[in-house]
Amino acid sequence: MSYISKLDGKEKGPIPISQEYFKSAFSVDNVIFGFDGTDLRVLLIKRAFKPFLGYWALTGDLVYPHEDLDEAVQRVLTELTGLKDVFMEQVKAFGEVDRHPEGRVITIAYYSLIDIRRYTPNPDAAFATSFKWHKVREVKELAFDHMKILEACFESLKQKVRSQPIGFELLPDKFTLSQLRQLYEAILEQPLDKRNFRKKILSMNLLVDLNEMQQGVAHRPAKLYRFDYKKYKELISKGFNFDL
Amino acid sequence: MSYISKLDGKEKGPIPISQEYFKSAFSVDNVIFGFDGTDLRVLLIKRAFKPFLGYWALTGDLVYPHEDLDEAVQRVLTELTGLKDVFMEQVKAFGEVDRHPEGRVITIAYYSLIDIRRYTPNPDAAFATSFKWHKVREVKELAFDHMKILEACFESLKQKVRSQPIGFELLPDKFTLSQLRQLYEAILEQPLDKRNFRKKILSMNLLVDLNEMQQGVAHRPAKLYRFDYKKYKELISKGFNFDL
DNA sequence: GCAAAAGTGTTCTCGGTACACCCATGC
DNA sequence: GCATGGGTGTACCGAGAACACTTTTGC
Numbered sequence: 001m002s003y004i005s006k007l008d009g010k011e012k013g014p015i016p017i018s019q020e021y022f023k024s025a026f027s028v029d030n031v032i033f034g035f036d037g038t039d040l041r042v043l044l045i046k047r048a049f050k051p052f053l054g055y056w057a058l059t060g061d062l063v064y065p066h067e068d069l070d071e072a073v074q075r076v077l078t079e080l081t082g083l084k085d086v087f088m089e090q091v092k093a094f095g096e097v098d099r100h101p102e103g104r105v106i107t108i109a110y111y112s113l114i115d116i117r118r119y120t121p122n123p124d125a126a127f128a129t130s131f132k133w134h135k136v137r138e139v140k141e142l143a144f145d146h147m148k149i150l151e152a153c154f155e156s157l158k159q160k161v162r163s164q165p166i167g168f169e170l171l172p173d174k175f176t177l178s179q180l181r182q183l184y185e186a187i188l189e190q191p192l193d194k195r196n197f198r199k200k201i202l203s204m205n206l207l208v209d210l211n212e213m214q215q216g217v218a219h220r221p222a223k224l225y226r227f228d229y230k231k232y233k234e235l236i237s238k239g240f241n242f243d244l
Numbered sequence: 245m246s247y248i249s250k251l252d253g254k255e256k257g258p259i260p261i262s263q264e265y266f267k268s269a270f271s272v273d274n275v276i277f278g279f280d281g282t283d284l285r286v287l288l289i290k291r292a293f294k295p296f297l298g299y300w301a302l303t304g305d306l307v308y309p310h311e312d313l314d315e316a317v318q319r320v321l322t323e324l325t326g327l328k329d330v331f332m333e334q335v336k337a338f339g340e341v342d343r344h345p346e347g348r349v350i351t352i353a354y355y356s357l358i359d360i361r362r363y364t365p366n367p368d369a370a371f372a373t374s375f376k377w378h379k380v381r382e383v384k385e386l387a388f389d390h391m392k393i394l395e396a397c398f399e400s401l402k403q404k405v406r407s408q409p410i411g412f413e414l415l416p417d418k419f420t421l422s423q424l425r426q427l428y429e430a431i432l433e434q435p436l437d438k439r440n441f442r443k444k445i446l447s448m449n450l451l452v453d454l455n456e457m458q459q460g461v462a463h464r465p466a467k468l469y470r471f472d473y474k475k476y477k478e479l480i481s482k483g484f485n486f487d488l
Numbered sequence: 489g490c491a492a493a494a495g496t497g498t499t500c501t502c503g504g505t506a507c508a509c510c511c512a513t514g515c
Numbered sequence: 516g517c518a519t520g521g522g523t524g525t526a527c528c529g530a531g532a533a534c535a536c537t538t539t540t541g542c
Binding site: 493495502 | 516517518519520521522523524525526527528529530531532533534535536537538539540541542
């Protein structure tokens with residue numbers, strides 16, 4: 001319990017906080033998920049520097065001294081994609097002593113959900129040689145312990161998407177029920193019955209029928225819906241639980 | 245994305261990691277839960293030092309430079325209670341810039357579950373003037389942002405206890421079904437039907453009937469059970485899901 | 489007209505919930 | 516013998532799962 005005595009040690013005499021405690025740093029890493037209509041994808045950067053030069057890695061950065069954790073994640077994301085006010089969720093801290101070859105760096109892992117069509121890569125980003133949306137299940141090797149982080153975030157997303165209406169963050173504002181179902185199938189990695197899925201999601205009364213149709217598809221066009229966030233907030237305040 | 249360029253900046257010339265990044269530290273805080281047979285309780289310490297002198301606080305410490313996060317939590321817990329191999333679960337990082345008045349300290353919050361009867365306070369612990377098991381719902385004001393941490397951990401426990409058999413960590417090895425039900429009622433903060441609870445928990449076939457009886461109670465004595473961890477591991481490998 | 493995906497109802501099963509009385513013990 | 520909590524069974528209801536055919540469009 002030396003934390004307390006060292007940080008607050010005035011009563012016990014001048015015991016300065018050991019310098020050693022500050023040869024360490026903390027970072028955030030963010031798993032950026034997108035959905036291409038068929039597969040769940042993750043945005044990775046190819047590292048332009050050592051260590052792990054040429055490896056694919058998650059986006060992340062050290063946390064600035066006067067910056068909250070969420071702010072740091074948002075900053076990195078905006079720098080990379082230009083997007084603001086993106087959905088993000090903190091998942092877990094990774095703090096193994098040797099996880100970073102150059103020093104003690106504890107990282108706080110987040111994931112973000114973005115509409116893949118809104119993403120435009122930032123040509124000024126100099127820290128990587130390239131970006132790419134990888135299919136989540138095809139990612140094999142990543143820099144640092146990023147593979148572990150990716151797995152933890154994917155698992156967390158799988159859980160969360162059943163009990164919170166966060167999947168919509170991955171879709172355009174207007175979407176069809178088939179797109180929504182395919183999204184859930186991709187995240188949950190299991191097929192879902194078309195009729196049962198429609199029945200269940202519509203019975204929540206959280207989708208607004210926009211009276212618009214899909215255009216230019218070589219089959220019967222589908223109705224377009226949007227998710228009613230306002231109504232969702234009303235319902236949860238009355239004890240409603242989203243559940244799929 | 246200066247993290248990468250600064251930490252790995254050799255290609256870009258000698259850009260040392262700014263000293264500022266290391267005027268910060270990380271700690272762990274641990275919400276220690278126990279169950280007294282009726283109420284869920286949390287072990288708090290009364291601070292013997294500034295800041296927040298005299299305030300109740302969670303147990304915690306700075307993380308040593310060559311220590312993993314889980315190790316730090318275990319170390320603090322063992323120092324305080326003498327217990328080893330205690331169940332613990334990481335919940336969330338708290339990193340607001342001003343959460344600690346003396347510097348930038350990011351803390352990783354954990355909770356632990358212990359059998360309250362096995363707890364014996366460590367008389368050598370000098371960092372606090374006293375310890376006490378507080379009823380979770382009666383805790384009002386804590387040092388730092390510990391109230392927020394307690395709430396997040398309690399919420400996390402509530403969720404987790406339904407889908408993982410972790411409640412047993414709070415009970416003695418041998419317990420009655422009523423004790424188990426009262427534990428769930430305390431954590432979930434709702435009454436549970438006696439018959440339905442028994443039916444459901446017994447139908448999982450995870451409790452071993454020890455053919456022993458409660459002793460010395462002024463009513464019909466109850467059967468004693470223990471939880472079969474070995475069988476649980478077998479079942480989950482076959483796709484079983486604990487659910488209460 | 490053919491390929492491709494949209495849209496639509498019913499049946500069955502199983503798990504959740506509600507509910508009341510007798511039993512064994514200590515004092 | 517009385518107070519206290521232990522232990523037991525059934526009936527009802529609603530949600531989830533399984534399942535096949537017609538419709539609308541582009542080419």
